[in-house]
Amino acid sequence: MKMDSFNAKLKQFAKDLFAIDAIKFGEYKTKVGVMTPVYCDLRVIVSYPRTMETLADLLVTYLENISRFDLLCGVPYTALPIATAMSLKTSIPMVMRRKEAKDYGTKKLIEGIFKEGQNCLIVEDVVTSGSSILETVKDLNGAGIKCTDAVVLLNREQGGSEFLKNNGIQMHSLLSMTQLMEYLHEAGCVDDAMVEKVKKYLAATQIDQTQLTKTIKQDRLSLSFKSRAKLARNPVAGELFEIMSSKKTTLCVAADLTNSTDLLNLAEEVGPHICILKTHIDILEDFHLNLIKPLIEIAQRHNFILFEDRKFADIGKTVEYQYSSGVYHISLWASLVTAHSLMGKGVLDALKRSGGLYKRGVFLLAEVSSAGNLINDGYVKATLAMAEEYPELIAGVVCQSPLFRAHPGLVQLTPGVSLDAEKDALGQRYASPRNVVLERGADVAVVGRGVTGAKDRGAAAQKYREVLWEAYLGRVEEA
Structure with a gap:
């Protein structure tokens, strides 16, 4: 023309x-x-x-x-x-x-x-x-x-x-x-x-x-974990960034085991390669408070954080009891816990005021990896708004996409990561380590059966750690 x-x-x-x-x-x-x-x-x-x-x-x-x-x-x-x-x-x-x-x-x-x-x-x-x-x-x-x-x-x-x-x-x-x-x-x-x-x-x-x-x-996807540690308002998030930077790992292993001895053995085997060990303490068939002391000792020796994935979702007073009392006394040993925003701010107020560890952090659940879940956009936005209201308490957000790029002090934790599987029989959907870091914006990737189901759990954790860290370095260098 x-x-x-x-x-x-x-x-x-x-x-x-x-x-x-x-x-x-x-x-x-x-x-x-x-x-x-x-x-x-x-x-x-x-x-x-x-x-x-x-x-x-x-x-x-x-x-x-x-x-x-x-x-x-x-x-x-x-x-x-x-x-x-x-x-x-x-x-x-x-x-x-x-x-x-x-x-x-x-x-x-x-x-x-x-x-x-x-x-x-x-x-x-x-x-x-x-x-x-x-x-x-x-x-x-x-x-x-x-x-x-x-x-x-x-x-x-x-x-x-x-x-x-x-x-x-x-x-x-x-x-x-x-x-x-x-x-x-x-x-x-x-x-x-x-x-x-x-x-x-x-x-x-x-x-x-x-x-x-x-x-x-200030886009968190562009910044190193070392620099983000200084921007974290929650002390556990700051500690986590330091651990991730020094150990060169973004791996969280989900220890969904039913035997206490197996849990301690897993913690020992994967400890050198992880930044977080995530538990569901209430599925242990032989739980006893005597388990907690050796679990804490292993975490301190290998420099990782204990995270109880309790997903609190009840009225504030009940949550306070669930967190600091009962059989498990979660507030005495788990530096990190999860909570739903479904029940409103009362859940966070209860977690904030309960006795137990001085340094504590909460991951709010904004998105999940299970098929057919009922979470919608409105729920996600309300959850992020709640996270901004409690900056000293909220360590991060559990999600499947980079929802909060402008908040580098928060940690994105993304479950459902596997090198091989795509889904299981109960609706869990998986993503590759590279996808979850580079496309979905994960800071910490949660791997369960990819490690716990391996013949050599330590070697499997090391493999995931290396692949995830390589993806993280690519994300920071390209940004």
């Missing part, structure tokens, strides 16, 4: 955006809470197939050598249909990045067929800061896909292009805000006063690149 023809088509496209109410003028609040006189609601394009086709044509034409890309990926969710239209125009395969991994099916963050080392073009609708593009790049990198370029419909000219360039991404924008305003003014869609108002707004609302860089660097 000749340049004159391209420009004419672009001008008409700008008018079309205005006509379908994708560009609005007035007083609108942006995602970051700042008021703007111009708001771009490009999600409406999906209801106008001809406009979407025109956009795909323009973007493909604008990129001089789009064939050099192996893959396309739209930033979720508005840019997904744009990337799809471009893929149909060019026959370049597309991959999709989820905002969160699901606990069914493949459970991947990156969906589609791809090979490690392929180069992917990021597709976005509007760029202000560019942070959404970088989040997508990080997840693609974690899956082994390279990213160097992004193409966008509209650059709001508030510093996003420069920020992306400083982070290794070259941005190509079909329209700038200035250019859009010129086209709309020329078409009589806006007057001189609105053009000037938008111009002043852009000049006054440039992004703070220093602060944004600081925020990006």
